Amino acid sequence: MKPNPFVEATLTYCLTYINKCLHLRPRHSLTAAHLTILADNDYYSNDPTKSGKGRFASFHTTISKAPKTGLGSSAALVTSLTGALLAHYLADSFDLSSADGRRTLHNLAQIAHGAAQGKVGSGFDVAAAVYGSCIYRRFSAEMLADLPEPGAAGFTARLETLVNTDWDGRIKDFALPEGVAVRMVDVHSGTQTVGMAKGMLEWRRKNPVRATELWWGLHGLNIFLEQQLRTVGGSLEHVAETIARCRAVIRVMSKESGVPVEPPLQTELLDRISAVQGVYGGVVPGAGGFDAAAIVMQDDESVLEEVRKCCESFSKTHVKVNVMRVKGEMEGARMEDVAMFDAWLTN
Numbered sequence: 001m002k003p004n005p006f007v008e009a010t011l012t013y014c015l016t017y018i019n020k021c022l023h024l025r026p027r028h029s030l031t032a033a034h035l036t037i038l039a040d041n042d043y044y045s046n047d048p049t050k051s052g053k054g055r056f057a058s059f060h061t062t063i064s065k066a067p068k069t070g071l072g073s074s075a076a077l078v079t080s081l082t083g084a085l086l087a088h089y090l091a092d093s094f095d096l097s098s099a100d101g102r103r104t105l106h107n108l109a110q111i112a113h114g115a116a117q118g119k120v121g122s123g124f125d126v127a128a129a130v131y132g133s134c135i136y137r138r139f140s141a142e143m144l145a146d147l148p149e150p151g152a153a154g155f156t157a158r159l160e161t162l163v164n165t166d167w168d169g170r171i172k173d174f175a176l177p178e179g180v181a182v183r184m185v186d187v188h189s190g191t192q193t194v195g196m197a198k199g200m201l202e203w204r205r206k207n208p209v210r211a212t213e214l215w216w217g218l219h220g221l222n223i224f225l226e227q228q229l230r231t232v233g234g235s236l237e238h239v240a241e242t243i244a245r246c247r248a249v250i251r252v253m254s255k256e257s258g259v260p261v262e263p264p265l266q267t268e269l270l271d272r273i274s275a276v277q278g279v280y281g282g283v284v285p286g287a288g289g290f291d292a293a294a295i296v297m298q299d300d301e302s303v304l305e306e307v308r309k310c311c312e313s314f315s316k317t318h319v320k321v322n323v324m325r326v327k328g329e330m331e332g333a334r335m336e337d338v339a340m341f342d343a344w345l346t347n
Contacts (some may be wrong), residue, residue, distance in 0.1 A: 002064055006074050007081065009116035012150050013159065014085045017108055020160050021090060033088060036345060037081065042326040043073040046187040056344050069186045069293025069324065072125035078113040079129035083333050096335055105333060106130040107163045114144060121197055125286070126173050132332030137228060139169030175330050177229060180236070181299035182328030184292045185273065185282070185311060187266070188320045196259055196287040205259035210256065216250045236280055242276070243281030243296065261288030269293060269321060273310050278303030285316070292324060303319065
């Protein structure tokens with residue numbers, strides 16, 4: 001079986017931290033545990049009309065061969081596994097509902113996830129997995145620069161310090177206005193996020209002035225979009241224009257960097273869906289490419305049905321696309337009732 005670097009890194013960093021915490025107590029025991037990891041169907045491309053085997057259907061393939069939809073499955077895996085380990089071994093001290101508990105989960109998951117993917121990425125997907133819908137500013141790269149490799153001298157002490165301190169990033173609560181929803185459209189062709197991110201970072205390194213110009217332009221539009229969504233009254237007409245302008249900057253980045261953040265096929269798909277009455281616009285999130293597109297739209301069944309029809313029409317002449325069952329939520333990590341998994345676990 002091919003090793004999973006995200007599971008391995010999570011186990012390494014979490015168990016090191018947990019063992020350190022247990023050693024500070026009069027009695028401690030890092031006992032054996034059995035782990036079962038389930039992935040929601042919408043993390044992987046599938047036909048929603050045929051996968052009706054509940055929330056966790058079997059795809060009959062290895063995880064490395066299952067086509068991802070780009071919803072941040074690696075971050076969700078690391079965050080949920082980290083939370084499960086903390087809750088199991090530190091049950092008397094780890095409280096996910098507290099600010100300290102969420103900070104511990106966030107910091108430890110960020111460290112493990114960053115190690116697994118070579119410290120490439122913004123960390124937003126881990127922050128969202130922990131805190132839910134939020135406005136995020138990345139912590140400085142220097143925060144983790146002096147963390148030794150696992151097993152090296154000083155590793156455990158430095159890891160403990162990093163997990164238990166406040167980082168210099170920013171995470172601020174954010175919620176969509178009432179009546180507005182984010183839906184996802186799967187294009188059945190996931191993207192290798194790390195490879196695309198490295199390509200973009202290399203282009204930025206070689207073209208710092210131009211890259212900074214485009215980045216600040218996009219940053220300003222993102223801030224403006226946030227303000228529009230926070231202060232909106234009865235109209236969202238200008239939100240559509242702002243999303244369109246964000247996409248225009250992204251397409252310039254794509255062309256100049258050679259990294260297909262919004263490739264032509266996605267451009268056509270987004271243009272068609274954005275023309276549906278009740279849709280404010282959409283983007284290819286994350287690293288871009290052929291990850292599932294995020295659509296901002298009215299939270300209305302009639303609008304959703306028109307988007308489905310648009311996807312069906314697009315599928316007849318292009319690649320297969322479909323509206324996914326998943327819907328944007330505001331809540332992040334939470335404790336679940338294990339009984340909801342009984343039917344799957346006993347099979």
